[in-house]
Amino acid sequence: MIRYLLGRAARALLTVALVVTFAFVVLRMSADPALVILGPEASPEMIVAFRKAWGLDESIFVQYLDWFRAILRGDLGISMRDGRPAIELVAERIPATLALTIPALMIKIGIGIPAGIWASLHRGTMVDRAVMGLAVAGFTVPSFVLGLTLVLIFSVWLGWLPSGGQDNWVHAVLPIVTMGVGGAAILARFTRSAMLEVLGQPFIRTASAKGVPWGRVIRGHALPNAAIPTVTMVGFMVGTLMAGAVVVESVFSWPGVGRLLVVAVSHRDLAVVQCILLVVAATMVTSNLVVDFLYGFLDPRLRSGARTGGH
């Protein structure tokens, strides 16, 4: 098991390295930050001075080596727009993003999984159709459409909730609901599909035929076996906690990591974009590692497979 996890961890590190290297190259190939930050009316002298000050007049290879050395020292660079360390800028936005994404994740799990289980246990009934209808609507409506619709209803028409900003907890209600609804819909569909697949398995029929009460069959046999795809999806959702709110943060003017990313990309604030991608990639691979670890707990076959070399 340890060897299995070490292998996964090594792959995770490689993934993070590839992601940030890719971002480094693409960002520098796609635009000159001097022109983007200073604007099209900037004088040639301003552009030259800016490039020199930020080392952009060096070759991309030299820039990469400098950047890589700095990372090894724990220096993730300075924001060209802000003049402060990029990690500082990102760190101060993380609480705002988590203030949305964690409650949204709880809504996704708290509503999505029970709804999926309920629908699967009432397959073909009106309940099932209603839940799945809502689920399809929930994940097909883009989050910006849902967000703006909620603003129209609850802010413009009813005047109950603010349309954006981050003054107090009330401002978080609409963005959390917007994010939660879509994720809950996806989880409901995943959970239902997984449950239906498991419920059709011979061991469920066997347990039932042996006289095991239906409640115990569901809790003891169906749910644990149906959990793997659901855990995978939840793991993915946990992985996107940092950058999963890009659109919603823009719609609701919520000053989190997602909005910082949008602004940093549009201004080619290289250090900030790279820092965010590093944090996001690290979160995602860590989450995947945890999911891999959970697979081992949920499915003994994987555990033993890992012990015998991962076959």
Place this chain on the structure above:
Amino acid sequence: MIDISRRALIGTAAAGAGSLVLPRFAIAQGDARPSITVAVQKISNSNTLDVLREQSNVGERVFFSSLWEGLIGRDWLNGLKKVPLLATAWRRIDAQTVELDLRPGVKFHDGSEMTAEDVVFTFSRERMFAETEAKNRSTLKAFEKIPTPKPGKELPVEVPAAARRAWPDLIRVAASGKYTVRFVNATPDVTLEGRLSRYGSDIMSRKGWEESASYLDWARKPITTGPYKVVEFKPDTHLILEAHDDYWGGRPPLKRIRFVEVPEVASRINGLLSGQYQFACDIPPDQIVGIEKNAGFEVQGGTILNHRLTVFDKNHPVLANTLVRRAFTHAIDRQAIVDSLWAGRTLVPKGLQWIYYDDMFVSDWEVPKFDPKLAADLLKQAGYKGEPIPYRLLNNYYTNQVATAQILVEMWKSVGLNVQIETKENWTQIMERSPTRAVRDWSNSAPFNDPVSSIVAQHGPNGQQQQIGEWTNAEANQMAEILETSTDHETRKKAFRRMLEICEREDPAYTVLHQNATFTAKPKSIKWKAAPAFAMDFRAGNFAL
């Protein structure tokens, strides 16, 4: 301060999102003045409030007239004419020198009085120019002590570059009394007063600078003389300004102004309609009708000191022929663009100039007339055979940019020009020098009321278009030099007209499409007038409920 929310029914919606409208003004207890929230797309591109670092239109909105003030100002609500601001009078000593009398009793936000010492410091190497030199300066450098910046107070590289662009030949600012200063230029320059009124020549407190721990600390909370002072600036989020009650121009009418960054247009409009914001800025022209269907709201604003252009690269094999570029200019029905995409709320200007140029404005000049037949004839004379001409385009960097481009391509097509749009992601790709660079979009501003600030600055020998190798013309460059150095009004005006003739007719470097405009939505119950600029004037006399 304890804010009490007050809701008032403004009106009913006429359509769509129109509904009950509840604008809320925070009224401070013990201070009857209201506080307002202004939703903008962007507060500051540079994340600072330094006029020399934030050289953008969005910066102008929060800076003027709320925060920063110059010695000579602009009358924002009356044709942008030059008006006394922190200086009460000025006079020419000679062609290179201007002397100004400072307004006594002006208080900075920290309560200290503005004196000539602050003005001298504002234009110092420590604050503005660092180690840059005046363009035409030939002596003295060796004898002058260039101070080493204190740790943390080093100027970002953009600042001295922007300062030198604004003041290319300024060699000295000296106090000749507590309330008198002299600006000395290396060469004769009739635009010194204009430069004093321009964005970036605004006065700051020396004490405020010296007491700040770092440049960034200062640039986030500069101590200036404006009617409002900075309480809190959270980049990319909000800027809170509070009334500076010792303001020399009278007690400000608002207790607080909160600028909030709301990047999405729909969110700004919804916030306005729900009463969360009192002003929603950067409203696209196609949203004006929808907002004004709500009886309680109106959209104000209009033209700004910025023209949209189509720019030519005369090195392109097809565009090397002047006749082809001239055909481009005559094939455009500019008024149709203004009417269809701008709801008629901007105008087609008289070339690359603005009325506020005053006696330098060439009033009988016009953009090339819309004449498809003439355009087709010019192409025939040029022997143009329909070779493709690339048009590098950004995705709506400018308002209505893509729609304008599509209309232009159809207009050009109708006279026989085969123009092909190539969508690009950024300015680097747009400007990249290659055989496929031919036509692109641009806009030009006029930071002060003289052609030197626009046609010379952007299309003259040191302007971007020539620097990136798109276009040059020896005679136009001679005219640019005359405009920069001559002190004779008639000679300068003649040179300007000639430069317009060359750049817009004889050897087109660009063609002007229309004047740019900006629009702000607000409840009708607020008595406030928009300036013909991004600047929002919230001084006494321009805000009432």
